Amino acid sequence: MTPLIAIAAEAAEQKSAEVTDWAGRLGWIAGLLLFVVLVYWLMRQGWKWRGSLQSDLPELPTRPSPTTTLNGGGKPPQPGMPQAPGEAKLTLSGRYHGSTTAGQWLDRIVAHGLGTRSRVELTLTDAGIEVVRPGANDFFVPAAALREARLDKGIAGKVLAEGGLLIVTWEHGGEQLDSGFRSDRAAEHTAWVEAINSMIKTTEGIAR
Template sequence: MDRLLLTLAIAAFFVLCCWAMWRGWKRKARTQSVQVPVFADIPEDLGEPKLEDSGLYVSTTTAGNWQDRIVTRGAGVRSNATWRLYESGVAIERDGAQDFWIPAEAITGVRRSGAIAGKVMGMDGLLVLTWLAGDVPLDTGFRGDPDVYPQWIEAIHAKSEGSAS
């Protein structure tokens, strides 16, 4: 009888912990839905992409805070994705989650990183795009083919330097 009560107590504690995590996730999403603007939809007629890579969309966080995951509107859902760089921005097409668009004028930086919420890796295995959603600076992390990261970094830097002049 003691063993049964202990088992039930542990199971109840586990269910309570899961419920509390779910409530916290929902509360965070509700709070962020006011703070973070809606991500733009991918425009039609973009032409041919300059670069394309497939891999894993890891997460979007507040810029500079690699553990502060944005969870509102499905941004916290890790999924397989394809990133495409166009003259006018970056299209992020995700499997099983909402696609979104990052306009070129919103991009403020790109870099390699070893960590973002949901993934910690050595050797700078992530490509992180820093951008503005309205006035909110965000980092979006992607795990793709590390051999093409230099092409992405060079293309985005060239685009930002070209628009600055």
């Protein structure tokens, strides 16, 4: 009988050890989940804090209506006043990867939804660039606010191959911003850079 008792005791110890292992695993998983929740909460707080620091940034420009070309009673628009969109010169479907302070690719702008990555539809007209973002804030970049367009590889923590991003530099609220876009057909980027920079030169010539 003694060997049977010894075998039974050994089996009981193994079963107890298995239960103990499961408890340890569950505790480790719970701890990991708590850590993930904490990191997520800290990220959200950092996002809100950055947004509060950028609260002085004005509301984003919106797409002007066709009547914007009239300044009360059919008068022509004043200099600097946004004009109606007009005919599309170029269109682009792709992704919006965020905006930063111009020249500082890691200084993300989050105010007014500019920090939200999303799908995007861009339309370039004589009046500027219409930015339509499903599920995020749309905005409009007037031609007079455009400063530069170039190809780059990174913005706001997003790094791609060289020339993988279309970066548009524009002025808003006295600040210059870089906004990054990536077309579903990256070969389109060059045409956008050329068209935007040509528009800027034309606008500057008229202003002089």
